[in-house]
Amino acid sequence: MIRQLTIFGVGLIGGSLALALKKAGYCQHIIGCSRREDHLQRAVDLGVIDEYTLDPKAAVKTADMILLAVPMGAMEAIFKRIAGHLKEGAVITDAGSAKGSVVRAAQAAFGEVPPQFVPAHPIAGREKSSVEAALVDLYVGHKVILTPLETTNPQAIQKVRKMWHVAGAEVETLGVAQHDAVLAATSHLPHILAFSFVNSLSESPEHQAIFHYVAGGFKDFSRIASSDPVMWRDICLENKAGILVALDHYQKNLSELSILIANEDSEALLAAFAHAKTVRDRVID
Amino acid sequence: MIRQLTIFGVGLIGGSLALALKKAGYCQHIIGCSRREDHLQRAVDLGVIDEYTLDPKAAVKTADMILLAVPMGAMEAIFKRIAGHLKEGAVITDAGSAKGSVVRAAQAAFGEVPPQFVPAHPIAGREKSSVEAALVDLYVGHKVILTPLETTNPQAIQKVRKMWHVAGAEVETLGVAQHDAVLAATSHLPHILAFSFVNSLSESPEHQAIFHYVAGGFKDFSRIASSDPVMWRDICLENKAGILVALDHYQKNLSELSILIANEDSEALLAAFAHAKTVRDRVID
Numbered sequence: 001m002i003r004q005l006t007i008f009g010v011g012l013i014g015g016s017l018a019l020a021l022k023k024a025g026y027c028q029h030i031i032g033c034s035r036r037e038d039h040l041q042r043a044v045d046l047g048v049i050d051e052y053t054l055d056p057k058a059a060v061k062t063a064d065m066i067l068l069a070v071p072m073g074a075m076e077a078i079f080k081r082i083a084g085h086l087k088e089g090a091v092i093t094d095a096g097s098a099k100g101s102v103v104r105a106a107q108a109a110f111g112e113v114p115p116q117f118v119p120a121h122p123i124a125g126r127e128k129s130s131v132e133a134a135l136v137d138l139y140v141g142h143k144v145i146l147t148p149l150e151t152t153n154p155q156a157i158q159k160v161r162k163m164w165h166v167a168g169a170e171v172e173t174l175g176v177a178q179h180d181a182v183l184a185a186t187s188h189l190p191h192i193l194a195f196s197f198v199n200s201l202s203e204s205p206e207h208q209a210i211f212h213y214v215a216g217g218f219k220d221f222s223r224i225a226s227s228d229p230v231m232w233r234d235i236c237l238e239n240k241a242g243i244l245v246a247l248d249h250y251q252k253n254l255s256e257l258s259i260l261i262a263n264e265d266s267e268a269l270l271a272a273f274a275h276a277k278t279v280r281d282r283v284i285d
Numbered sequence: 286m287i288r289q290l291t292i293f294g295v296g297l298i299g300g301s302l303a304l305a306l307k308k309a310g311y312c313q314h315i316i317g318c319s320r321r322e323d324h325l326q327r328a329v330d331l332g333v334i335d336e337y338t339l340d341p342k343a344a345v346k347t348a349d350m351i352l353l354a355v356p357m358g359a360m361e362a363i364f365k366r367i368a369g370h371l372k373e374g375a376v377i378t379d380a381g382s383a384k385g386s387v388v389r390a391a392q393a394a395f396g397e398v399p400p401q402f403v404p405a406h407p408i409a410g411r412e413k414s415s416v417e418a419a420l421v422d423l424y425v426g427h428k429v430i431l432t433p434l435e436t437t438n439p440q441a442i443q444k445v446r447k448m449w450h451v452a453g454a455e456v457e458t459l460g461v462a463q464h465d466a467v468l469a470a471t472s473h474l475p476h477i478l479a480f481s482f483v484n485s486l487s488e489s490p491e492h493q494a495i496f497h498y499v500a501g502g503f504k505d506f507s508r509i510a511s512s513d514p515v516m517w518r519d520i521c522l523e524n525k526a527g528i529l530v531a532l533d534h535y536q537k538n539l540s541e542l543s544i545l546i547a548n549e550d551s552e553a554l555l556a557a558f559a560h561a562k563t564v565r566d567r568v569i570d
Contacts, residue, residue, distance in 0.1 A: 222565050
């Protein structure tokens with residue numbers, strides 16, 4: 001049971017958690033905080049949060065659990081605003097898509113990464129990101145990855161784990177670097193490839209005919225290129241190292257495939273495609 | 286009205302056309318021909334075709350319309366088997382995903398591209414390719430691209446256009462080279478990128494964790510990597526030129542994006558992602 005939860009950034013991610021915890025009766029009071037009073041008022045009107053404040057210090061002074069569900073570029077500023085104003089025993093967590101940069105932001109703001117800060121990443125989302133899109137069951141059956149450090153307080157980890165579990169998520173643990181490498185490959189890389197795919201077609205001299213005949217894979221393949229550009233710009237900056245490794249790996253694989261096509265290497269092409277199909281079918285099963 | 290239609294390769298593509306034409310009462314008699322008697326018997330049992338033969342000459346001798354719906358690598362051998370055995374005024378068409386190679390195959394088999402041959406590409410498909418997957422409405426609302434040459438008989442073009450129109454398709458016309466460039470970009474390229482994406486992840490030292498946490502775009506993005514490896518190997522060989530141009534264009538775009546990430550060029554990244562989103566949203570609208 002959480003007495004007071006404070007959520008920075010009451011959008012899809014923070015709002016959906018609030019709805020799930022309220023429904024489960026697991027949280028007595030939820031305070032929202034951001035710089036957009038109209039958004040916060042809307043969250044109150046929708047019954048997602050109980051009250052709001054624009055003042056980060058006031059938002060955290062009696063909070064038992066603090067969730068930062070803001071764009072990753074905004075994390076450090078919030079850490080700085082709340083440092084020194086936390087209640088004894090308060091737990092801090094976040095919902096950023098990259099963990100190394102959040103840990104570095106906490107270190108910069110607090111001098112060292114606070115033991116009560118549990119970096120976390122709920123792997124769930126929708127194409128819309130506003131509080132209106134919040135769903136009480138957004139996290140049901142989805143994974144939340146915690147990336148605690150060696151210095152993180154085990155009780156704080158347990159409280160964050162329990163909170164996400166109550167919201168319906170499967171909670172797992174990875175190291176910070178491993179999380180960032182894995183998410184770079186499975187989530188960040190395909191978004192970048194999809195953005196690049198659409199841009200590459202749009203630059204073709206045949207772009208009018210190309211977009212007239214979109215089919216055969218375009219729609220599904222490019223869906224994630226309709227994602228929020230600001231969010232993905234931030235992810236590229238915040239998980240630069242992990243993404244560059246995954247991109248480099250991908251570019252090499254694609255170059256090799258390109259050479260197989262140029263050489264009309266029928267057997268090797270068939271082997272490559274069959275391997276991909278086997279892996280993909282097994283993973284989706 | 287077609288008196289006798291002969292279909293080489295009675296699978297998803299040929300079978301769906303047969304079902305649509307029968308339903309419309311547009312075809313009196315449909316003969317199937319391939320090397321697989323069990324497949325042909327199954328097509329008869331399902332009511333897709335009226336009869337079959339394993340002999341290409343016998344299949345075409347009284348046919349008014351001949352459709353080659355076989356893998357592209359098999360086109361030239363069929364052209365050779367039927368050359369010199371066609372009825373006066375018979376029209377030949379095909380359903381290959383690349384057109385330059387089919388035109389070259391016809392030229393090789395007949396000495397010159399026959400005026401009554403109308404290269405065509407129905408842009409429709411499903412993940413399954415057998416006759417059991419055939420659908421009477423597969424082509425409804427889908428595009429069929431005809432790529433006639435300057436020497437193609439206008440009446441033959443009109444007959445093929447009418448046939449696909451009766452099946453519910455929107456029939457359009459492109460030049461052979463333009464078709465192959467456009468399809469390379471919109472269909473062939475994303476399939477190759479998806480195969481490469483899955484293989485690239487599977488080669489990562491983190492592949493076990495990566496496939497455990499698949500999410501955030503993986504499923505949609507990799508769906509087409511579950512496509513038939515033989516078909517896509519053939520497409521790579523048959524539309525090599527178009528695909529290599531599209532791939533080269535894509536690789537350059539991706540390299541530029543990679544450099545923007547490495548340089549943390551926030552403004553240019555945002556502009557690139559916003560451009561892709563705008564284009565994609567407009568195209569899908």
